[in-house]
Amino acid sequence: MPRRQMNVTGAAEAPLRAALRELRRTLDVPGGFTAAALAEAEAAAKAPRLPGEDATDIPFFTIDPPTSVDLDQAMHLERREGGGYRVHYAIADVAAFVRPGGALDAEAHRRVQTLYFPDEKVPLHPRALSEGAASLLPGQSTPALLWRIDLDAEGRTVEAHVRRAIVRSRTRLDYEGAQRQIDTGFAEEPLALLRDIGQLREALEVERGGISLNVPEQEIAERSGTYVLEYRAPRPADGWNAQISLLTGMAAADLMTASGTGILRTLPTAPDGAVARLRRSAQALHVEWPHHVSYAELVRSLDPREPRHAAFLQECTTLLRGAGYTAFTGGVLPVPAVHAAVAAAYTHCTAPLRRLVDRYAGELCVAAVAGQEPPEWVSAALDALPGEMADGARRGNTVERECLDVVEAIVLRDRIGELFDAVVVDVKENEPSAGTVHLEDPAVVARIDADGAALPLGERLRVRLVEADPGRAKVRFTPA
Structure with a gap:
């Protein structure tokens, strides 16, 4: 399923x-x-x-x-x-x-x-x-x-x-x-x-x-x-x-x-590295996760109707891989x-x-x-x-x-060039100018390329849509 x-x-x-x-x-x-x-x-x-x-x-x-x-x-x-x-x-x-x-x-x-x-x-x-x-x-x-x-x-x-x-x-x-x-x-x-x-x-x-x-x-x-x-x-x-x-x-x-x-x-049981990555995602989405709170306790406290929590719950599915x-x-x-x-x-x-x-x-x-x-x-x-x-x-x-x-x-295909409010939810370890952004409206999680500049993990960012072509190119954003 x-x-x-x-x-x-x-x-x-x-x-x-x-x-x-x-x-x-x-x-x-x-x-x-x-x-x-x-x-x-x-x-x-x-x-x-x-x-x-x-x-x-x-x-x-x-x-x-x-x-x-x-x-x-x-x-x-x-x-x-x-x-x-x-x-x-x-x-x-x-x-x-x-x-x-x-x-x-x-x-x-x-x-x-x-x-x-x-x-x-x-x-x-x-x-x-x-x-x-x-x-x-x-x-x-x-x-x-x-x-x-x-x-x-x-x-x-x-x-x-x-x-x-x-x-x-x-x-x-x-x-x-x-x-x-x-x-x-x-x-x-x-x-x-x-x-x-x-x-x-x-x-x-x-x-x-x-x-x-x-x-x-x-x-x-x-x-x-x-x-x-x-x-x-x-x-x-x-x-x-x-x-x-x-x-x-x-x-x-x-x-x-x-x-x-x-x-x-x-x-x-999820390896420590996977949980550590999830903690970084929580930080990026401004989901409070105190060190004394277990993963299970945190998940039960989340409200899937809240956009940041919804995005984090999607990230949590990585522990099921x-x-x-x-x-x-x-x-x-x-x-x-x-x-x-x-x-x-x-x-x-x-x-x-x-x-x-x-x-x-x-x-x-x-x-x-x-x-x-x-x-x-x-x-x-x-x-x-x-x-x-x-x-x-x-x-x-x-x-x-x-x-x-x-x-x-x-x-998004008719919105090329438009600006959106987003949050940087992930940055590639060996390529800090490439990562992932989460848009609250519309509900989209997509790639962002900053053309050599380091992306601010966990920060809000104004982004511009540069690609959205079904069948040929996946959705891609750049910093505005």
Whole structure:
């Protein structure tokens, strides 16, 4: 999944969409699915492998962006008798539709993950599945991996269990609507409990030293014939919803480590040099970071609606660059076995419609709960999965980076020669006249060249736009 999300809201068909189409061509992203894969998808949509248990009596709901139809997760939250909470979390059962070794499976291994462009996405699975038969759309009976996670009154996991079942979501919510219902007191208890459980899990995250980065999304809009680029800060409901996914990923990791076979999402502790660079960025953005305050404490104190804080949160994503996947068998756990930002063992298992590894993690957990060996097709793929996921992540990161360059160039292309207020947020160590500036309006982070003069790190600077040509030159500024 991308660290920096970008959305187009009402932008004109040209020139932005034309530039993005050209970008997809030059990056050689996967195009259409093979005829064999499409045929398998159509057949599987009509006749999936159905589980024996019917759990359609549980009134699930989903929370996703308003335009999303590839719905991986649905939840139902309730109080337990005697105290605590029960989380029912349904995850799309992609294995019910994808035959191991078939054309559809081969396509998924070639694509690895859904690629997100500001105007559209390049899906992991054909839309007949990802936006149809396998999606947890409201009113549709769908095979799922059904998690039941019991929590105590403080939100700590008491017991976790997963099994196959048919589920049916009742209600489809977006983040804004869910937040509004909760804030106004009109949410029914299963939704209202999202705040209670989410806040308890956030407190436990603080206790164990974990970190959630509330990185703002960048939105591109067209207003009166002009493109604008601005930040949208996450809502509290975004974070509470993410905590349910984190809870499930941690429960899955525990099941796999107990069984001795699995695949974990790992992240080593950031090296001192990376943290020192982040301290320089904080200083440059005038974000106060006392030496006695830890990185985790600082991040939790930031307001993503404040432009300087938003820019710094983007810089914080650099500490996630060492994340990867590590498979293990025979009970021999990898080193490290934890994800430093989660501060616990963790795995990806809640987005199988959009990420290849989640299908395998789900199968490993179902086998672990049943006390069985994993299916042979899962065991056979484990050794290669980390490398495949790393290749997919590199491609996704390239798409993310190039999309940002194109969008910024489109937004600014008619403003060559204009002056802007900026802050110098980075200066190259061996080239002090080259660095990076952050503009608050529009929301742009771009290159600056001072033609031999040293740039004033951390200082405000009036800058002039000298380049902004989508497809040929990235955005570049010089001191005014």
